[in-house]
Amino acid sequence: MAKRSIVPFGPQHPVLPEPVHLDLVLEDETVVQAVPSIGYIHRGLEKLVDMRDFKQYCYIAERICGICSCGHGLGYCMAVEEVMGIEVPRRAEYLRAIWVEMSRIHSHLLWLGLLADAMGFESLFMESWRIREKVLDMFDETAGGRIIHSVNQVGGVQKDMDGAMLQHLLETVRDMERDMKPVVDTFLQDYSVQNRLKGAGVLKKEEAVALGAVGPMLRASGVEYDARLLGYGAYKDLTVTPITSGDGDCYGRCEVRLRELFQSFDLIREAIGKIPAGDISVPVKGNPNGEYFMRIEQPRGEAIYYVKGNGTKYLDRFRLRTPTTSNIPPMVETLKGCQFADVPILILTIDPCVSCAER
Amino acid sequence: MEYKNEIRKITAAEFFPAIVHMKTENWRLVQICASCIEGGYELSYSFCLRYDMVTLRLEVEEDEEVASITQIYPCAFLQENEAQELFGVKIRTIKPDYKEKLYRLDVETPFKKKE
Amino acid sequence: MKKTRMFAFAGRVLKNLFRKPATTQYPFQPVDYPDRVRGHIRIEIENCITCGMCMRSCPSQAIQVDRKAGTWTIERFDCVQCGSCVIVCPKKCLFMEKGYTEPDIIKKSETFTKPQEEKKEAAAAGSGKPALDEKKCVYCTLCAKKCPQEAIHVERKEKVWKLDEEKCVECGICAEACPKKAIELKG
Numbered sequence: 001m002a003k004r005s006i007v008p009f010g011p012q013h014p015v016l017p018e019p020v021h022l023d024l025v026l027e028d029e030t031v032v033q034a035v036p037s038i039g040y041i042h043r044g045l046e047k048l049v050d051m052r053d054f055k056q057y058c059y060i061a062e063r064i065c066g067i068c069s070c071g072h073g074l075g076y077c078m079a080v081e082e083v084m085g086i087e088v089p090r091r092a093e094y095l096r097a098i099w100v101e102m103s104r105i106h107s108h109l110l111w112l113g114l115l116a117d118a119m120g121f122e123s124l125f126m127e128s129w130r131i132r133e134k135v136l137d138m139f140d141e142t143a144g145g146r147i148i149h150s151v152n153q154v155g156g157v158q159k160d161m162d163g164a165m166l167q168h169l170l171e172t173v174r175d176m177e178r179d180m181k182p183v184v185d186t187f188l189q190d191y192s193v194q195n196r197l198k199g200a201g202v203l204k205k206e207e208a209v210a211l212g213a214v215g216p217m218l219r220a221s222g223v224e225y226d227a228r229l230l231g232y233g234a235y236k237d238l239t240v241t242p243i244t245s246g247d248g249d250c251y252g253r254c255e256v257r258l259r260e261l262f263q264s265f266d267l268i269r270e271a272i273g274k275i276p277a278g279d280i281s282v283p284v285k286g287n288p289n290g291e292y293f294m295r296i297e298q299p300r301g302e303a304i305y306y307v308k309g310n311g312t313k314y315l316d317r318f319r320l321r322t323p324t325t326s327n328i329p330p331m332v333e334t335l336k337g338c339q340f341a342d343v344p345i346l347i348l349t350i351d352p353c354v355s356c357a358e359r
Numbered sequence: 360m361e362y363k364n365e366i367r368k369i370t371a372a373e374f375f376p377a378i379v380h381m382k383t384e385n386w387r388l389v390q391i392c393a394s395c396i397e398g399g400y401e402l403s404y405s406f407c408l409r410y411d412m413v414t415l416r417l418e419v420e421e422d423e424e425v426a427s428i429t430q431i432y433p434c435a436f437l438q439e440n441e442a443q444e445l446f447g448v449k450i451r452t453i454k455p456d457y458k459e460k461l462y463r464l465d466v467e468t469p470f471k472k473k474e
Numbered sequence: 475m476k477k478t479r480m481f482a483f484a485g486r487v488l489k490n491l492f493r494k495p496a497t498t499q500y501p502f503q504p505v506d507y508p509d510r511v512r513g514h515i516r517i518e519i520e521n522c523i524t525c526g527m528c529m530r531s532c533p534s535q536a537i538q539v540d541r542k543a544g545t546w547t548i549e550r551f552d553c554v555q556c557g558s559c560v561i562v563c564p565k566k567c568l569f570m571e572k573g574y575t576e577p578d579i580i581k582k583s584e585t586f587t588k589p590q591e592e593k594k595e596a597a598a599a600g601s602g603k604p605a606l607d608e609k610k611c612v613y614c615t616l617c618a619k620k621c622p623q624e625a626i627h628v629e630r631k632e633k634v635w636k637l638d639e640e641k642c643v644e645c646g647i648c649a650e651a652c653p654k655k656a657i658e659l660k661g
Binding site: 052055056057059060062063121123124127130133140141142143144145148150153158159182185186189190191193194283285 | 510556
């Protein structure tokens with residue numbers, strides 16, 4: 001038996017964008033065990049429902065994470081609306097769907113850039129982020145903030161998008177699709193990229209289900225599950241097909257996210273084509289009383305929002321189970337047996353967001 | 360398209376068989392949530408099969424011990440540790456048990472309701 | 475199986491060498507913000523009635539309103555630019571403007587004081603709690619619906635009009651909304 005050594009990895013590491021710590025047990029260069037530990041950025045945001053009323057908390061839910069900000073606001077609002085029995089106007093649902101799809105584009109492009117960076121492919125990283133800048137500018141124009149959009153509120157959305165704005169969005173989507181072409185070719189066909197991604201960190205279909213993987217991680221292992229198919233909000237009328245890949249390795253996860261980007265482009269186009277006219281919000285009177293588990297599909301996977309109201313303006317309990325919390329156990333599993341040099345890429349392919357996971 | 364999203368109340372005696380039953384039917388564990396109720400805690404274990412979701416609701420007293428489900432669902436360890444650390448729910452034999460050091464907090468059980 | 479290529483990105487890299495930069499040369503080149511950008515909060519203090527709704531709605535507790543002194547204070551560095559105060563303001567005297575808070579080495583707050591003469595004039599013009607002229611009222615519940623504080627309770631059938639004096643912030647929206655002009659603000 002080779003000599004075992006334990007290498008502490010993170011929370012500060014040049015290739016790691018997130019503060020997650022791993023104790024890696026190595027045999028020569030092969031990882032035999034990994035013990036994850038988080039907890040560097042716990043902020044206790046769930047507890048804040050005791051001190052902020054349920055309408056204010058929407059702004060806090062949005063600030064749980066920078067990348068899936070729009071999704072967190074949406075998930076929280078939908079859970080509260082479900083408890084209170086509020087029917088949101090159709091136009092608001094479409095606007096929410098457009099914003100959430102935009103944030104999916106933004107999140108996936110950020111991830112692609114980080115993946116390229118973890119491989120040391122700097123120019124590909126820069127190119128991904130250059131394209132991402134377009135969608136951030138679009139957020140700036142439509143919502144007033146590049147990262148935190150503050151568009152969702154209980155009962156609808158705060159801002160409307162007029163015809164000129166939607167037209168500009170369509171043009172931006174078209175430009176981005178054109179620019180993405182060489183990037184996609186590079187990610188999927190380049191010799192050196194394939195060398196780094198193919199066969200690394202294979203997660204089998206059964207393992208993925210047993211370990212509770214969600215989102216692109218689950219779909220890359222060949223499980224057809226996309227929470228958007230639950231038909232919440234505008235997704236009732238939009239065509240969503242779960243994008244899967246059979247390989248379950250890092251390459252598969254990269255491919256799933258690349259194809260989801262194009263799916264989001266199509267969904268935005270479809271939503272703009274179908275968007276009805278009308279109000280964008282309904283007034284909210286009274287306080288939530290009851291509980292509900294809301295599931296929505298975030299860029300990183302399925303997130304669960306639990307809201308329990310007690311009839312006062314302060315909620316009893318708000319719980320958010322983020323995709324990263326679910327994806328850490330499968331990540332630990334895939335780390336077993338991999339090469340030490342592949343560890344950063346394996347951690348990255350789950351698209352970790354520790355600030356979400358710890359809240 | 361309406362999918363199942365229900366909450367089932369179970370007792371402590373039914374708890375373990377129910378979890379094993381979920382496992383044999385291939386349900387995916389999606390979340391564990393603890394919350395404070397009068398005189399104890401309410402633990403919700405949610406499972407998904409395809410697009411249906413079932414939440415098992417277990418009510419425990421403040422000092423009552425709960426068995427960990429990590430033997431059946433190994434991926435539960437993060438959320439069980441979280442419930443233990445933030446609420447002080449007594450969960451036995453979590454594997455791996457972080458011994459209330461998951462979030463490295465100075466305060467003990469900060470989410471527990473103080474009287 | 476996808477085909478494998480060498481130097482798949484080389485063309486793009488070469489093109490980038492001769493292209494002008496994708497970034498703007500900030501701060502030498504000024505930035506043109508879109509209209510909706512949430513930069514900072516501006517107040518038109520003359521129209522403010524110091525009701526304190528912005529203070530209560532602020533999720534980061536950056537706003538302090540002192541009713542007696544007639545001041546409105548904002549901690550610029552606590553403000554998270556969510557725009558919550560702008561939405562709840564019953565007088566619509568708060569605005570979200572372009573331009574971000576300048577960085578500084580200390581936390582600073584800004585205080586605006588309500589002009590004194592304005593206050594007297596306003597008092598003369600009618601401010602204070604709403605009072606109902608029961609003869610004119612048709613119990614349409616419009617005032618209760620419009621009230622930002624949910625301070626008015628109207629029962630159509632029993633012909634009850636009740637005001638929760640503690641909740642009322644004297645914004646006067648009920649008086650404006652009343653189709654029969656049955657509500658008057660009295661000191």
